[in-house]
Amino acid sequence: MPRNQQILLVSRPQGQASVDNFRLVECDTPPLADGHVLVRHHYLSLDPYMRGRMNEGKSYAAPQPLGEVMIGGTVGRVVESRHPRYAPGDWVVGMGGWQLYSVVDANQPGVLRKVDVSRIPPSHYLGAVGMPGVTAWYGLVKIIEPKPGQTITVSAAAGAVGSAVGVLAKQRGCRVVGIAGGPDKCAYVRDELGFDDCIDYKQHPDLRALAGALKATCPDGIDGHFENVGGTVLDAVMLRANAFARVALCGMIAGYDGQPLPMLNPALILINRMRIEGFIVSEHMEVWPEALAELGELVGSGRFRPRESVAQGLAAAPEAFLGMLKGRNFGKQLVKLVDD
Amino acid sequence: MPRNQQILLVSRPQGQASVDNFRLVECDTPPLADGHVLVRHHYLSLDPYMRGRMNEGKSYAAPQPLGEVMIGGTVGRVVESRHPRYAPGDWVVGMGGWQLYSVVDANQPGVLRKVDVSRIPPSHYLGAVGMPGVTAWYGLVKIIEPKPGQTITVSAAAGAVGSAVGVLAKQRGCRVVGIAGGPDKCAYVRDELGFDDCIDYKQHPDLRALAGALKATCPDGIDGHFENVGGTVLDAVMLRANAFARVALCGMIAGYDGQPLPMLNPALILINRMRIEGFIVSEHMEVWPEALAELGELVGSGRFRPRESVAQGLAAAPEAFLGMLKGRNFGKQLVKLVDD
Numbered sequence: 001m002p003r004n005q006q007i008l009l010v011s012r013p014q015g016q017a018s019v020d021n022f023r024l025v026e027c028d029t030p031p032l033a034d035g036h037v038l039v040r041h042h043y044l045s046l047d048p049y050m051r052g053r054m055n056e057g058k059s060y061a062a063p064q065p066l067g068e069v070m071i072g073g074t075v076g077r078v079v080e081s082r083h084p085r086y087a088p089g090d091w092v093v094g095m096g097g098w099q100l101y102s103v104v105d106a107n108q109p110g111v112l113r114k115v116d117v118s119r120i121p122p123s124h125y126l127g128a129v130g131m132p133g134v135t136a137w138y139g140l141v142k143i144i145e146p147k148p149g150q151t152i153t154v155s156a157a158a159g160a161v162g163s164a165v166g167v168l169a170k171q172r173g174c175r176v177v178g179i180a181g182g183p184d185k186c187a188y189v190r191d192e193l194g195f196d197d198c199i200d201y202k203q204h205p206d207l208r209a210l211a212g213a214l215k216a217t218c219p220d221g222i223d224g225h226f227e228n229v230g231g232t233v234l235d236a237v238m239l240r241a242n243a244f245a246r247v248a249l250c251g252m253i254a255g256y257d258g259q260p261l262p263m264l265n266p267a268l269i270l271i272n273r274m275r276i277e278g279f280i281v282s283e284h285m286e287v288w289p290e291a292l293a294e295l296g297e298l299v300g301s302g303r304f305r306p307r308e309s310v311a312q313g314l315a316a317a318p319e320a321f322l323g324m325l326k327g328r329n330f331g332k333q334l335v336k337l338v339d340d
Numbered sequence: 341m342p343r344n345q346q347i348l349l350v351s352r353p354q355g356q357a358s359v360d361n362f363r364l365v366e367c368d369t370p371p372l373a374d375g376h377v378l379v380r381h382h383y384l385s386l387d388p389y390m391r392g393r394m395n396e397g398k399s400y401a402a403p404q405p406l407g408e409v410m411i412g413g414t415v416g417r418v419v420e421s422r423h424p425r426y427a428p429g430d431w432v433v434g435m436g437g438w439q440l441y442s443v444v445d446a447n448q449p450g451v452l453r454k455v456d457v458s459r460i461p462p463s464h465y466l467g468a469v470g471m472p473g474v475t476a477w478y479g480l481v482k483i484i485e486p487k488p489g490q491t492i493t494v495s496a497a498a499g500a501v502g503s504a505v506g507v508l509a510k511q512r513g514c515r516v517v518g519i520a521g522g523p524d525k526c527a528y529v530r531d532e533l534g535f536d537d538c539i540d541y542k543q544h545p546d547l548r549a550l551a552g553a554l555k556a557t558c559p560d561g562i563d564g565h566f567e568n569v570g571g572t573v574l575d576a577v578m579l580r581a582n583a584f585a586r587v588a589l590c591g592m593i594a595g596y597d598g599q600p601l602p603m604l605n606p607a608l609i610l611i612n613r614m615r616i617e618g619f620i621v622s623e624h625m626e627v628w629p630e631a632l633a634e635l636g637e638l639v640g641s642g643r644f645r646p647r648e649s650v651a652q653g654l655a656a657a658p659e660a661f662l663g664m665l666k667g668r669n670f671g672k673q674l675v676k677l678v679d680d
Contacts, residue, residue, distance in 0.1 A: 230606065230607065234606070249606075249609050249610050250610070251610070252606070252607040252610055260604055260605040260607070261605075261606065261607060262602040262603060262604050262605070262606070263602060263603040263606040264600055264602050265600040265601075265602070266570065266574070266589075266592070266601065266602070266603040266606075267570065267592040267600070267601060269589050269616060269617075269618040270589050270590070270591070270592055270618035270619075271618070272618065273617075273618045273619055273620060273623070274617070274618055275615065275616070275617040275618075276609060276615070276616045276617075277609075277613075277614070277615040277616075278609040278610035278611070278612065278613045278614055278615075279610075279613055280613060283613070
């Protein structure tokens, strides 16, 4: 059996996460039991939700246990199979974790999904045609429920989730305005993703400025908002929200380090008769087939070309992860685990 | 034509509202045009939403104009009619305002509603069998969507809206816990209204204490919450909310005086996958018949006996209104405009 490398969580962050919270170890892959499959990971997905799992305490998921392999989505190929549905060479998506190989009991429902890489590059199954894409689809379609002509805003618009929200909302005839950090990301959101506009929040550092920028580019107000960040962005959107505006609350990345991030004026929920709803896409498995079909078609046809930031090698994962939490990535953050 | 008395809004509050914002004036009632009806008001309803109307600036309703009669719900009797559907002596509910008489164009749809006072005392058409009752019904039935066995909490539980929320939730097989100020109100909520428990927020003056009290009396967490107040109560409920908890946001009375009232930890909306929705009952007229039928049956049969605080005489309205904003009333706040 091949030699494996793994990254474990070895301590919990006090405030900001750091590389010291992780440790790279080597070990053997275990021999395959009947029904099991050995997968070599080609890409590891890095996602903001992982920061929440590093904390102890109440959240929607159990904390990541200390001393165990960090959880994470992976796409890779079957190396060896003792399950009739999988053969060496098959491309599969799963939650393989921060490691080079995983051994999977393929009889457990949903742990492995075979994917077709003829039209869609495998890495996109961790992004636009994977969990982030379905997250975008669920929040937009099921919570925001956009109508043609409505104005939809999206924070972290250059990211894996935000970019998909915008493309899906454009498909539905909406005016779509992104919020992102820096001129490069804003240009990508406007010019490559096809958003109608993108606000650089770094140019509008306080609530008043950001609300003013939203007012300028959303003259008819905001009907729906997809929130990946929280804090000032959400406060500003609430000031410009129309009656019956919907907010899909997907991430509060600004609050992951422990400091609570208050909502300045929740009375606006009443004044604007808003609906704010938090969700986790893994609790809505019933939408995945429909969502993946639409997203696969958009990516496969080339109408949606999501960018990726790719770090090379498992050892680079902690730095890449911390950089993503600070917004240093551009599009979907991945770690490539094989050499070309 | 009889001589009328009116209370006008003559200035907007700077911070807290005061009696100086109002002025009592006398005038003649105008002669009746064809299709018009003269109504003598027996009761005027005082409601928290009026405080919002006193402010200038963006809200769900236009501000109350200065120099005009304060808006408000009224129940009274027809004195004179030039409309075929109304006859002297008929009991009618309408938005007559803070005055003794109103002249109504009865051809306008919805401005007057005849009511049957044989089983239900007329004043209840301003409370449990009126706008506050329908407000409770809409937020509970349409937003919270309670299931039997779930735990529902209600702030301002002794008030006109809160009391109806609790009674309606008990009808649906829920465990219902109120939050109210002071031992008398809590005893009323428990013993007369039939809530399972009531927390005196004055005995639990900070977030930690209130969350602890909620934990003690809601051991299975909170599945739905009806919010009439905002602030610490909502923060504490969010700490104890179960997955997929719903919050119907009906009032933020603590914020009416201008100071924004932040929500401490909106990340809990995500962590608990909550849905928070603001609403105004006048935008959901389609539910009124069904809601009033249930509420009328509960009050008419004596299963729901809402308390009332009744001030005597139009001149007492401003003081009674300001007292209600401070929680000094007990149940529905009314002003009686006739002598017995």
